[in-house]
Amino acid sequence: MIATLTRIFGIKRLDQVEDAVQDAMARALRLWPYQGAPDNPTAWLIQVAKNRVLDQLRRDSRLTETTDEVEIPIGGEADATFAGEIRDDQLRMIFTCCHPLIPEDGQIALTLKTVGGFSVSEIARAFLAREPSVTKTITRAKQRLREFDIKLEMPAPDKLPARLESALKIIYLMFNEGYSALEGEELVRTDLCHEAIRLCELLAGHPVTGAPKVHALGALLLFQGARLAARCDAAGELLLLSEQDRSLWDRAMIGRGLRHLRKSAGGDEISEYHLEAEIAVCHALAQSFENTDWPRVLDCYEELLNRKPSPVVALNRIVAIAKVDGVEAGLAELNKLSENRTLRNYYPFYAARGELLREAGNKSEAIDSYQKALGLTSSEPVRRFLMKRITDCGGKGVESGE
C-alpha cells in the first residue's frame, strides 16, 4: 500500500503516506467490525489513504492541477491489473529502499517498514534493538532518500544488475537476521524470514528482475526456511541439523525451493547464492544427516571458500570433510585453521572442534574445547547447548552463566 501510494504522491511524501495508511487502517478497525470487510480490502484502504493525503494536500493548498494525475483504477474488473500494479509498486519500493547510497541497516529497516508493513516496535524486537535507535536508523535512511534525491523507480537497464545485487544482499541479510540469531521473540523473527522469502519471490516472479541468481536465492531461503519449525526441541533448546526431526521440515516450502532451483539453472553465471542453494538442497533432500550427499556439499564449500573466505564457510567445509574423509581428516584440517587469528576468538570454532573430538571418542579434549567455546559466547541458548554437551561427555557443567 505504502509502495502504491508513494508512487502516486512521490517519495518525498513518504511520511505523509505512512501516516495516511495508518489512519486508513485505524478507520478500517472502527468500521469493519460493524460493516464487515469490503470485497477488496486493499483497494478500500488505498482509496481511503489516498483521499486522506489528497485532503491534506488541498488543505496545504499546494495542490492545483495535479489532482487529475493521481487517479488509480480501483474496482472489481480492474483487480487483476490492480494486483499487478501493486506488485510493480512494491518492486520499485524495494529498489528504492535498497539503494546503495543508504547504509545497510537503514536499507533493511526501511524495506521492512515500507514494503513489509512492519512497525518500528516489531523491527526493534526482531533486531533486538531499542525502538528509538530503529526510528533513528529509519529517519537517517529517509534523509538519504531526500539528500540524494533518490527516485521511486525501477533502475535503468544498465544499472539493474548492480541494483539487483544490492537488493538481493539486503534480502539475504534480512533472512539471516531472522534465522540465525537465537534470542528474541521467535514469532517476529520467523516473520522476518517469511518477509525475506516473499520479497525474493516477488523479484523472482517479475520478467525483468527474475534473473537466475534471484531464483537461486529464493531456493536457498526456502530450503532454509523449511527447517524453521525444527530448529528447537519442545523445550525450546537449540537443535543442530544432525539432531533435527526431519519430518517437521516444511515439504511445501522445499517443493517451492526446488522449482526456483530449476529456474536458477537458466544462465551461465554460478553465483554464491547458487552454491549455497546447492548445499541447502543436499540437506533438504537427504533422508538423514548421515545420508546427505556430503561429497557434493564439500565441493560447494570448497568453491565458496575460494570465492569469499569466511570463518563460517571454513568451518562448514571441515564438517563436510569429516563426513567425507572421516573425523580424523576433519580434525587435521581444523588444526591447520587454528593458526588463524580471527578464529581464535570465534566460539563456533571450538564448538565444532568439540563436536569432532567427541565423535572421535576423545571426550576429555572435547570438554576442553566446549569450555573454551563457553568462555567466548554470551548467548544463553548457545551456552545451554554447550553445557549440555559437556555433561554428556562426563564433564561437570558447573560454570555459571556470567
Added chain:
Amino acid sequence: MCQIKIYGRRPVTEGKHMPQYILLLREAPSDFSNYSPEETQQIIGEYVAWRSKIQAEGKYVGSNKLKDEGGRHVSMRNGKARVVDGPYAEAKEVMGGYFVINAADYDEAVETSKGCPHLKYKGWIEVREIEPVPAG
C-alpha cells in the same frame, strides 16, 4: 458505500418468536492508530471471525457503526430545546456502535456478547432485550 440499515418494528410471527437483543458497544474514546498494521489486521480479523460465527449460527440480525465525530445532546430546558455538541472525544465513554442479535434469552445473549472481541480491547457491552411489537 455505506448503507444505513434501519431496524423498524420487529415482525412477530404466530405467537412463537425469537427475542432480539441489542448489544450496545461502549468504549473509551481512545487513539486507535496506536496499533501496528499487523496488529490492526489481527484485531479486524477477530471481529470478522466473531461476526461470521454469529452469522453462521443465525444469531446475527444487523449492526451499525456510529460516527466517531460529531454528535449532539438535545434536551429541554425551560420549555426551550437545548442543544449541546457531544459526546466529545474527551468523554470517558462513548457508544461506538451496536449489534442486533437473535437469542433465546438473556443468558444466550450474554453468552454471545462474551465472544465479542470488543471486550478484549478495553470496551464493555450493554445487552438489552428489544420489546417485540405485537403483530397486527
